[in-house]
Amino acid sequence: MLLDQTRLPAEEAEFVCTDVPALVRAIRTLAVRGAPLLGIAGAYGVALAAVRGDDVAESAGLLERARPTAVNLGYGVRRAAAAYREAIGKGADPERAAAVALAEARALHREDAEASGRMAGYGLALLDELLPGGGGHRLLTHCNTGALVSGGEGTAFAVALGAHREGRLRRLWVDETRPLLQGARLTAYEAARNGMPYSLLTDNAAGSLFAAGEVDAVLIGADRIAADGSVANKVGSYPLAVLAKYHHVPFIVVAPTTTVDLDTADGASIVVEQRPGAEVTEFTSLQVGVVGADAGGLLVAPVGTTAYNPAFDVTPPELVTAIVTEEGTISPVTGVGLTELCARSSQVTIS
Numbered sequence: 034m035l036l037d038q039t040r041l042p043a044e045e046a047e048f049v050c051t052d053v054p055a056l057v058r059a060i061r062t063l064a065v066r067g068a069p070l071l072g073i074a075g076a077y078g079v080a081l082a083a084v085r086g087d088d089v090a091e092s093a094g095l096l097e098r099a100r101p102t103a104v105n106l107g108y109g110v111r112r113a114a115a116a117y118r119e120a121i122g123k124g125a126d127p128e129r130a131a132a133v134a135l136a137e138a139r140a141l142h143r144e145d146a147e148a149s150g151r152m153a154g155y156g157l158a159l160l161d162e163l164l165p166g167g168g169g170h171r172l173l174t175h176c177n178t179g180a181l182v183s184g185g186e187g188t189a190f191a192v193a194l195g196a197h198r199e200g201r202l203r204r205l206w207v208d209e210t211r212p213l214l215q216g217a218r219l220t221a222y223e224a225a226r227n228g229m230p231y232s233l234l235t236d237n238a239a240g241s242l243f244a245a246g247e248v249d250a251v252l253i254g255a256d257r258i259a260a261d262g263s264v265a266n267k268v269g270s271y272p273l274a275v276l277a278k279y280h281h282v283p284f285i286v287v288a289p290t291t292t293v294d295l296d297t298a299d300g301a302s303i304v305v306e307q308r309p310g311a312e313v314t315e316f317t318s319l320q321v322g323v324v325g326a327d328a329g330g331l332l333v334a335p336v337g338t339t340a341y342n343p344a345f346d347v348t349p350p351e352l353v354t355a356i357v358t359e360e361g362t363i364s365p366v367t368g369v370g371l372t373e374l375c376a377r378s379s380q381v382t383i384s
């Protein structure tokens with residue numbers, strides 16, 4: 034059972050994926066989205082294929098290719114597929130091997146929930162260090178990084194939620210995050226559900242908030258962190274990093290070690306997903322959660338308008354103040370700390 038995130042916040046619509054092609058469609062349309070959740074869903078997708086008796090290797094390939102940037106997807110898929118192959122190799126029948134793949138998916142789900150709690154703790158400690166003094170923090174976040182993308186309470190959002198619970202959140206500034214409005218539709222939804230003091234802003238209004246001295250720190254998630262500390266995240270993250278640097282505001286990335294990809298050397302090597310221009314030039318089915326089902330196809334620009342629509346951008350390490358993981362926090366200017374953090378991780382290595 035999955036929650037269709039394209040229908041939020043208008044409705045909490047659940048759906049059942051009965052085969053891998055349906056799950057691939059859900060991932061591609063962002064009904065299921067967010068790096069850690071993509072890894073969890075990918076692992077469950079492999080188990081689904083195994084239970085159905087489908088070709089597990091072929092299904093794993095379809096899932097891995099569903100979206101290219103979030104490294105977690107490939108990790109979750111390969112981890113469950115490796116567990117299945119190992120069980121078969123040890124003589125298990127397909128039914129037993131399917132159960133092993135499902136157990137691996139459940140383990141990843143559980144580990145991500147635990148990682149979310151630990152990241153919140155490390156993130157709050159970092160805010161204490163970087164933002165001394167009382168009065169509460171004014172935190173700006175981009176896209177959506179809460180429970181909707183996680184086995185737990187999320188990544189960057191979980192830090193803001195922790196600050197709120199401790200009475201230390203003065204304001205959560207929520208970027209709407211065009212074109213698919215993950216901030217307006219999903220982060221605002223999660224902040225409201227948690228009773229957090231939040232305000233929505235258009236992405237292009239962020240600069241004036243920094244200029245007014247209204248932002249104490251930026252908290253964002255990540256989809257892939259390269260070995261040099263470059264961070265791929267929702268498009269619009271890089272401009273926030275430049276603004277933060279110019280205004281001497283901490284720019285903090287919060288992500289589990291499953292988002293770190295030491296096999297990708299640097300930001301230039303990260304594949305950035307290019308999405309359909311229609312998501313920019315009109316309201317598509319992916320935004321119905323905010324514009325209503327009958328608005329699909331509502332034009333934002335003249336018919337025939339072409340659009341540039343990268344789903345992510347890449348922030349270089351020199352613009353990142355710190356990367357918070359479940360294994361601790363590093364300043365990636367050196368890039369060295371990531372290898373050490375990943376070495377500490379209980380993350381299963383895939384043979």
Ligand SMILES: CSC[C@H]1O[C@H](OP(=O)(O)O)[C@H](O)[C@@H]1O
Nearest residue numbers: 066067068176178254255266267
């Ligand atoms: C902490 S993972 C959430 C991450 O995923 C989002 O991308 P998408 O909505 O396209 O799946 C965005 O990059 C968030 O930072």
